[in-house]
Every structure is written in structure tokens, then in C-alpha cells.
Amino acid sequence: MLKKRIDIAMALIIFSAALLLTRLWYLQIYRGDEYAKLSEINRIRIQEIAAPRGNILDRNGQPIITNRPRFNVVWSREDAPNPDAVIKDLARILNEDISVLLDRIRAGTENPRYMPTRLKEDIDWETLAAIENKHLSLPGVRIEVMPSRDYLYGDFASHFVGYLGEISPAELAQPRYAKYQSGDQVGKQGVEKIFEEYLKGEKGRNYLEVDVHGFEQRQMQLQDPYPGNDLQLTLDIELQRAAEEAMADKAGAVVVMEVNTGNLLVMCSTPPLHLQEFVGGISSTAWNKLLNNPLNPLLNKTIQGQYPPGSTFKIVTALAAISEGVITPDASFFCGGSLNFGNRRYGCWKKGGHGTVDFQRALIESCDVYFYSVGMRLGVDNIAKYATSLGMGRKSGIEIEHEKAGIIPSSAWKQQRYKQKWQDGETLSVAIGQGYVLTTPLQVCRMTAAVVNGGTLYRPQIVHSITAPDGKILKTFAPTSEGKILGSAHSLALIKEALVGVVNSPGGTAKVVKLPDVLIGGKTGTAQVVGLSHVEGMSEKNIPYKYRDHAWFTSFAPAEKPEIAVTVLVEHGQHGGSAAGPVARAVYKRYFELKSGISGTASEPPPLAKDEKEE
Amino acid sequence: MLRFDRRLLLNFDWVLIVAVFVVALIGLANIYSSTHLYTKVGTPLYLRELTYYLMGAAVALLIVSIDYRVLLTLNYPLYIAMILLLLFALAFGKTIGGAQRWIDLGFFRLQPSEPAKLILVITLASYYYRKETGKGFTLLDLVVPALLTGVPFLLIAKQPDLGTGLLLGFIFASMTLFVKLRWTTLATLLCGGLSAIPIAWKFFLKPYQRQRVETFLNPENDPLGTGYHIIQSKIAVGSGLIFGKGFMQGTQGQLDFLPERHTDFAFSVWAEEWGFMGSVVLLLCYFFMILWGLNIAISARDKFGVLLAFGVVSLIFWQAFINLAMVMGLLPVVGVPLPLISYGGSSLLTNLAGLGLLMNIRMRRYMGTS
Numbered sequence A: 001m002l003k004k005r006i007d008i009a010m011a012l013i014i015f016s017a018a019l020l021l022t023r024l025w026y027l028q029i030y031r032g033d034e035y036a037k038l039s040e041i042n043r044i045r046i047q048e049i050a051a052p053r054g055n056i057l058d059r060n061g062q063p064i065i066t067n068r069p070r071f072n073v074v075w076s077r078e079d080a081p082n083p084d085a086v087i088k089d090l091a092r093i094l095n096e097d098i099s100v101l102l103d104r105i106r107a108g109t110e111n112p113r114y115m116p117t118r119l120k121e122d123i124d125w126e127t128l129a130a131i132e133n134k135h136l137s138l139p140g141v142r143i144e145v146m147p148s149r150d151y152l153y154g155d156f157a158s159h160f161v162g163y164l165g166e167i168s169p170a171e172l173a174q175p176r177y178a179k180y181q182s183g184d185q186v187g188k189q190g191v192e193k194i195f196e197e198y199l200k201g202e203k204g205r206n207y208l209e210v211d212v213h214g215f216e217q218r219q220m221q222l223q224d225p226y227p228g229n230d231l232q233l234t235l236d237i238e239l240q241r242a243a244e245e246a247m248a249d250k251a252g253a254v255v256v257m258e259v260n261t262g263n264l265l266v267m268c269s270t271p272p273l274h275l276q277e278f279v280g281g282i283s284s285t286a287w288n289k290l291l292n293n294p295l296n297p298l299l300n301k302t303i304q305g306q307y308p309p310g311s312t313f314k315i316v317t318a319l320a321a322i323s324e325g326v327i328t329p330d331a332s333f334f335c336g337g338s339l340n341f342g343n344r345r346y347g348c349w350k351k352g353g354h355g356t357v358d359f360q361r362a363l364i365e366s367c368d369v370y371f372y373s374v375g376m377r378l379g380v381d382n383i384a385k386y387a388t389s390l391g392m393g394r395k396s397g398i399e400i401e402h403e404k405a406g407i408i409p410s411s412a413w414k415q416q417r418y419k420q421k422w423q424d425g426e427t428l429s430v431a432i433g434q435g436y437v438l439t440t441p442l443q444v445c446r447m448t449a450a451v452v453n454g455g456t457l458y459r460p461q462i463v464h465s466i467t468a469p470d471g472k473i474l475k476t477f478a479p480t481s482e483g484k485i486l487g488s489a490h491s492l493a494l495i496k497e498a499l500v501g502v503v504n505s506p507g508g509t510a511k512v513v514k515l516p517d518v519l520i521g522g523k524t525g526t527a528q529v530v531g532l533s534h535v536e537g538m539s540e541k542n543i544p545y546k547y548r549d550h551a552w553f554t555s556f557a558p559a560e561k562p563e564i565a566v567t568v569l570v571e572h573g574q575h576g577g578s579a580a581g582p583v584a585r586a587v588y589k590r591y592f593e594l595k596s597g598i599s600g601t602a603s604e605p606p607p608l609a610k611d612e613k614e615e
Numbered sequence B: 001m002l003r004f005d006r007r008l009l010l011n012f013d014w015v016l017i018v019a020v021f022v023v024a025l026i027g028l029a030n031i032y033s034s035t036h037l038y039t040k041v042g043t044p045l046y047l048r049e050l051t052y053y054l055m056g057a058a059v060a061l062l063i064v065s066i067d068y069r070v071l072l073t074l075n076y077p078l079y080i081a082m083i084l085l086l087l088f089a090l091a092f093g094k095t096i097g098g099a100q101r102w103i104d105l106g107f108f109r110l111q112p113s114e115p116a117k118l119i120l121v122i123t124l125a126s127y128y129y130r131k132e133t134g135k136g137f138t139l140l141d142l143v144v145p146a147l148l149t150g151v152p153f154l155l156i157a158k159q160p161d162l163g164t165g166l167l168l169g170f171i172f173a174s175m176t177l178f179v180k181l182r183w184t185t186l187a188t189l190l191c192g193g194l195s196a197i198p199i200a201w202k203f204f205l206k207p208y209q210r211q212r213v214e215t216f217l218n219p220e221n222d223p224l225g226t227g228y229h230i231i232q233s234k235i236a237v238g239s240g241l242i243f244g245k246g247f248m249q250g251t252q253g254q255l256d257f258l259p260e261r262h263t264d265f266a267f268s269v270w271a272e273e274w275g276f277m278g279s280v281v282l283l284l285c286y287f288f289m290i291l292w293g294l295n296i297a298i299s300a301r302d303k304f305g306v307l308l309a310f311g312v313v314s315l316i317f318w319q320a321f322i323n324l325a326m327v328m329g330l331l332p333v334v335g336v337p338l339p340l341i342s343y344g345g346s347s348l349l350t351n352l353a354g355l356g357l358l359m360n361i362r363m364r365r366y367m368g369t370s
Helices: A002-030 A032-043 A083-094 A098-108 A125-133 A190-194 A237-246 A284-292 A310-324 A359-364 A368-378 A380-389 A411-418 A424-431 A441-452 A489-504 A576-595 B006-010 B014-035 B045-065 B068-092 B113-130 B140-157 B162-178 B183-204 B207-217 B228-238 B266-299 B303-327 B345-363
Strands: A044-049 A063-075 A117-120 A141-151 A164-166 A185-187 A204-210 A216-223 A230-233 A252-258 A264-270 A333-335 A338-341 A344-347 A355-357 A456-458 A463-467 A473-476 A481-484 A521-527 A550-557 A564-570 B094-096 B099-104
Touching (some): A002 B162, A002 B228, A032 A044, A063 A098, A083 A098, A237 A252, A252 A576, A310 A550, A310 A576, A338 A368, A344 A424, A380 A411, A380 A424, A441 A564, A489 A550, B045 B345, B113 B140, B113 B303, B113 B345, B228 B266, B266 B303, B303 B345
Antiparallel strands (some): A063 A117, A463 A473
């Protein structure tokens, strides 16, 4: 009887053994690979190593922005048996208040124990040496090395090159940044942002075996980071610096373009951004200061600043007038200082009048009355047609983001925008670059280049080539033409001749620009910011800064065979000739010095700041 | 009483010895692997376990040398001693991990709930041996054995140690079924038991115990909390694949992902490092040992021997089954060690004593009943 029950028990035991063996088979064989993967995920931590970003070079291969190691002091709890004494020592070495360090450590206690807490970023070499010397008495303190941007020329072309920042949650959500992780540095503005893909390089990976607490056990595999590609810009360090120096005390923009390629040699917007403030994240006080600065340093005035072009627009009106045949070059108009049209009086900038002026004199002396008359004959839509063909009122296609299109008004435009009919009187303002007309300095420069190069409109080019770290050229950028502008070759020649007169003939508005050995041509402009009624009767010095006129000068050289076009805008600079002209002159001077081989010592980077010196 | 004659030596059960020896070697090697990284001061754990093995062997030898029928007179004194120890543990015991289970003897921390299991086996075997019934037990007949089980059960459940408590219940159920119940008794018990489950769930189980069961049913709901043990153990076992990661190479065990890796989850370490092959070898040895125990029960010279051997087998079987099913994710996490494999002196001594009893019964199978 008991034997039978023992047999039952035996059967039950064998059954449970079979059950367990089946379960083992299920776990270890049927689903084994899955569990093997899970166990790998458990034990391997992948630490990413930031890649050195690609260098940014000027058109001659001179480095503008490179990388330097940045040393951060980090604190790892797991290695610190006696934190209080160490922190006290460390505070003295770092010259930091002990409470600051303790606050950071406290903030870090939320993180897993193995995760080091950053105590101080970007320490200088002396501090680094002090810590290294004492490292035996500072258990728990470690130095973390990260590549970071080194701005060899300070705020050089700061709006143009842009800056880096920690990737934001909004950016992380975009497919473009799919491979990024929070905490990564990413180009936020300018070239750094546009060419992010080329500059960023490939992160390295450190495969570490960790235990359940996250403590490292050993290194399993190390994949070195691969540096980013070098970006050779079209900018010329020397010219850019010449422009920046000349603009040092002014707010405005300088654009220099090679007339036969569209390559931009200078993209200067002042006041500059202080790029060093952005390294490791800009503080909110510094950011607010930038936001509230009346000189608007955050605006890249070369492509985002929209200003009435003033008299520089007379080039466009002139081209339209001759090409459309509404005037002949010889036809003269009488300027008595003003023109009555409708029930309004349209004044010339020269109150006494220019007397009888022909086409040449009208451009050279910038006679408003002449262009009022020409404008009336052309009509606004003809002017708009030529202006648009010269690249105005639309984006140039430069790769820098947030470019503004400006405005070139036409009757259709007004109808659409204001649901109003165009008034003929408004054409008069447009003819001299006032009224609704708005342009960016880049547009004016590009227009000038197209007029003097024989009529080809180039797309502005900012990058020369992209080179891989192994020296292989990945990409070159050839000049891209948008085709011919409207206007006959004859009319272009006439305009060019007149523009040379602006600088070189008596009565010209830009005689200050004249250089001894080189023939420069150009056109001044003064853009009204507010209606005359605001400033009526005030002497120039008494007009409040914000009501003062903008000063323009757009130009080219050498006149015989133009190579570069230089456009200068000085915000509230009042007079094109006296405020903007000298800036252009400085750029030309440097350009032709460099060309004739007088390079001087200026191609060396400026003296480095103290903490960067020992590199 | 001390009849240590030639026949006794001739009947020495080498099969059982070898089976236990193999399992013991596996257990020691496994404890070495899972604890060699521990930086605790003092004797390494595998050496301590070895010491317990030697102590256990001595205890087993002592048991073998005395006819097991002595237990028929010693059973109640043993039972009372057990109850006193459990009471003592509850009153003055050392609290570890939230449960008051240990009595500190200085050189040894005794966990009285371990010997309690074996003493319950002896008690029930004696009781059922004396209480002969032809047609099977009625409900009324079960009152006394149920009380004998219930007292230590409550004392242990109070510690709280649900796993060991339940184990007592399993031993009681197995042995009672073995001695035959009337089918009406069985039916009543089944109905009563089933209807008691919801009541026990609501009033008897502590919140953390309820949570363990809930977690078992859905471990992924709480992967970092109470589901963690089950998930990590399944990963350890599963990632062993066919041939395992190698001795002392198991990442789950060595890197501490596996909790309680030298005690309750010792088998996971083995399965991870030796794979399906090693696990099958261990299970086969293990179940061979258990089945051999049943063989001993069949061949016992008297009914007390049969009951005692069956009780010891059910003790070892239930511990093994519950533990293995738990580490493979088939049962909720309850603290039941794997006999001879999990680290722990009290458990090892108890199980070796039980195996000593088996040997004792085996060796005296041809002796006349006195």
C-alpha cells in the first residue's frame, strides 16, 4: 500500500524535475540569446568621448578657430574617504568659496555614486599644475579633459562663425540631431551651426564593464574619437581684421565680396559677440545684457539688418533709366534744390540745388532732384524689376541662417501688402532709395559686384572647401552664378565710370576714400531713419543717436578691372562719405598692401590671453 | 541500542554518499565562485561552508550510529526544544534583513527554523506511526498533527519567514497524504483550503508578502523594486546559454547584479557559469539523490522508517523545488534555500542530519523490528 504511494511520489518528483528542466531549456536555450543580451546591457557602460571639432580656417588656410583642451575639476565620491579636509584644501587651490563647492557636491548627490560631479570648469594651467602636484593628498579629486573651442582671433567675425552651446531639449527632438545626447555641444549660430554635420566628428566610445552600482571594473574596448573636418572659409583674416578695426567704435556692417566669384572676404557686424562668453554656456546676465544693448550686438547686421539703401540705390535707378531708355546720358535736368510733385515739395539733400546736371554729375554729386525726375519717367514697377534682377528684395541664398529679404516695393506689392493703390509721389522716394525700400548690406554689396563685373549676379559664397582630418578634400564650393542681370553693357559701363567719379572727381561725395595708387569707384548713401519733421531745425550733433541717418558706402576696385566690392553701413553714422567711406578705404588699403606683398606681421594671431599662453 | 556490527557496515549506502558528495562539491565550488570577490574580513565563506560540511558530516555520523527508532522516544522532547528555540528566537533573536530569525551562539548563528523543519518531520512520522488507521484519517484525526504543525508554523511566520512557514505546511500535507486520508477528508480539506486563500491574502499576509506575490505575477511592472530579483535571476540563468560563461566568469553574479547570490540565488550563479549542460548535471544528481531517498523509504524495515525517510525526502524535495522554481521565475520570491548548495550553516546541518537519517534507515533495513 505504501509502496504504491511511494511510486506516485516518485512520479510526481520526476514530473517536477521534468518541469524544471523544461524551464531551464526555455530560459537558457529558447530565450537564451535574449537574456544574454540583457546581461550584456547590465554590465557594459558605454562612455562617449567628445570628438575634437573641425578647425575653421580662412581662405589662405590660416586657422581662425581651433580646439584646446579644457580642464574641469571633478569630484568622485567613491574615491573620497575623507571629503571634508579635501574640499577645504581644494577650495583654497581653486580660490573658490567652500560653500560653492559644497553646493555643487550636494547637487550631485542625486546622481548615481559612480558619476563624478563637476566642481569647476575650465581651470587655468597654474591651477591645473597645483592640483596635479597635490593629487596624492586630494583623493576624490580628478581632472576631466574636454576639447573646447579656442578662438585664436577673439571675436573675429563672431556673428558669421557663430558659437557652440549645449544641445537643447527642443533640438534633441529634431531628426537632424538624432545621434546627439543631452550634454553634447552643438553649433548654435552661424557657420558652426550650418556646417555642424561636417565639423562635429565622430564620438569615441569607451566600453566599460561595470558592477551593479555602476563602478568601473575594467575597460573592455576603446574606440578613439575621430576629429571633425576642417572648414576653409572664403573670409580673409587680414581684411576682416582691417574692417573690424575700422568699425571698432561704430555699429554697423562691412561686406566684401569678390566680384567675379561671389566669395565673401569680409562679413563684419559690429558690435561683435564675445565668443568666449559662450564657451561652456553663456550666463543669463550676459545674455540679458546682449538683449538689452541698444547697439543690438545679437543682430548679424550684414544679412539681418534691413536699412533703406538711400543714395546707393541710385545705381539701380540709373541702370533702369539708361537701359529702359527713359533718359540718355547727355540729358540734363535742372536742380533748384527741390522738386514739386502733386501738392508736396521733394527736397534735394543740397538745399541750394545742383544746377544743371547730366547723368554723370547726377551720380557723382548724388543729385536727388535728377533721380526724382528719372524715377517719375520710369515708374515704380520698372525700378522694382531692375532691383529684383540685382538680387534686392529677396534672399541671396547665403548659407547663413535667418537672412532677411529686404523690401523692393512695386504697385502689386503695395496692393497686396496694404490693399492700396500706388501713389506716384511714392515713386520719387523709391528712386532715391527711401520710402518702402529696405536692403541688407549684403544685398547692396552683391548688387555693386554685379554692376561692376559686367552683369553677372553671383550667389554669395562663404566656404571654400571642406577637408577631412586625413587631408582629403571632401567638398569644394565653385562660384554659383544666378545669370545675367537686366541692363545693357553700355549702361553698366556708364555707371561704372560715374562711380569712379564719385571718389575721384571734384564734387564727388566720397573723395575721402581715394587711394594714391588704386582707382576706386563707389557710391555714398544716407538713409533717413525718421521723417524730416522729427529732426527739423536741429544741428547734426543735437539729433538723438537713434534718429540720426544711417551712412552707406558701396564701392569696388580697381576700377579698370574690378576685383572686390566693399560695402559699409554705419548705423546712425549720418554721412556716407565721412562715416562709411574711411572704413572702406581701410579695407582697400589692406587689400592692395597684401596683394603687393606687404603683409607685415599682422598674419600672426594676436597675443594670447594669459591662461592660454603655454599651449 | 548501539549495535555497530558487521552487517551495518556492509549495508553502508555508498550510492547516497557519492550522490551527496557530488552535490556538496558542486555547492562548495559554486560558493567559492560567488563569494571570492567579497572583501569581508575573516574566514572566506567557502571555507566556513566547508566547516559546516565537516560539522554536518560529524552530526550525520553520530545519527547513523544510533538506531533511528530512538526517535520514537525522543520525538516530543525534540519538539518541545524546537518550540522553545523558536520562542527564544522571537523574543531575543537577532534581527537581520527585517526578520528575527537568528540565535547568536557566539561561534555560530543558529536559525532555529531550519532544524524545526526536520524536527517536524520526526514528530509527524512518530505520530502517524503510532496512530495506525486502516481506512485512512478522518478530519478529526488530523487535529493533533495539524496543531503540531501549526504551532511552529505560526512562530516562524511571525518572524516573519513565510517561505519556511509554507514549507512546514508542504511537509505536513505530503506526509498526511502519504499516510492516507479518507477521500471525504481530502475533499473537505481542499474546499476549506481553497476558500481560505482569499481570507489569508487579506488578513494574514503582510503587505510586503502580498507585494512579492503580485510582483511575481508581473515582475516587469516594478523592474527596480521587488521585481528586480526575479528579473536579474532569470537574466543570469538565461544568459548562461548552453555551456555557460565559465567558472567565476558569470557577469550577473560576479558584478553583483544578482542579489543573495551565495544563498537563495546560488543556483542562478551555477546556471550562469555552467550553462544548460551544468544545470542539467546538477539537477540530475540532485533528483537522483531525492529519488534514491524514496528508494530508501521503500526498503525500510518498518513503517516508522518508511514515514521518516519519506518525510526527509519531502523536506529536501520541497526546499529544492521551491528554490529552483523561484530562481527560474516560476514561483514568487520566498526565502527558501537550496539544500547543500545555498550557503548557510543551519540549513546545511539540518539537511545533512536529514541525510544521516536516510543513511541510518538504509543501513538498518535488514534488521529485525524490535
